[in-house]
Amino acid sequence: xxxxxxxKKTENAVRALLDRFAxxxxxxxxxxxxxxxxxxxxxxxxxxxxxxxxSQKQLADMIGTxxxxxxxxxxxxxxxxxxxxxxxxxxxxxxxxxxxxVGKNQ
Numbered sequence: 001x002x003x004x005x006x007x008k009k010t011e012n013a014v015r016a017l018l019d020r021f022a023x024x025x026x027x028x029x030x031x032x033x034x035x036x037x038x039x040x041x042x043x044x045x046x047x048x049x050x051x052x053x054x055s056q057k058q059l060a061d062m063i064g065t066x067x068x069x070x071x072x073x074x075x076x077x078x079x080x081x082x083x084x085x086x087x088x089x090x091x092x093x094x095x096x097x098x099x100x101x102v103g104k105n106q
Contacts, residue, residue, distance in 0.1 A: 033104075039076035041086070046074045048093050062092040 014036070021028065049059050049070070056070040065085075072078045073085070083099070090097040 029104075035076075038079060038081070041081050042074050042076040042078065045070075045086075045089060048089075048095065049074075052093050059089070059092065063088040 021032065049056070052059075054062075055067075056074070057067040060067045060070045063085075069085075073081065073089075083097070087097045
């Protein structure tokens with residue numbers, strides 16, 4: 001896991017790149033934000049699975065799916081995350097799923 005200070009530096013760098021790439025283009029900003037969400041979900045699943053000491057196959061068996069599904073969920077390019085699947089993963093890892101909707105500038 002990365003430290004809080006490393007995560008802050010990364011977030012600041014991402015923000016700077018976002019501003020440089022998207023500028024005032026709303027469609028680009030929205031697209032980049034969507035990609036960030038996909039990457040964050042994938043990274044979170046991966047980190048929680050690793051923290052639990054589980055292989056993709058072991059996690060898949062716990063929630064009644066296949067290793068390839070877990071692999072796709074941990075891929076930042078995957079766009080098919082469902083709340084029910086994320087909740088099944090959270091429960092298997094003894095976690096609680098939380099979803100937030102925030103302002104676009106947050």
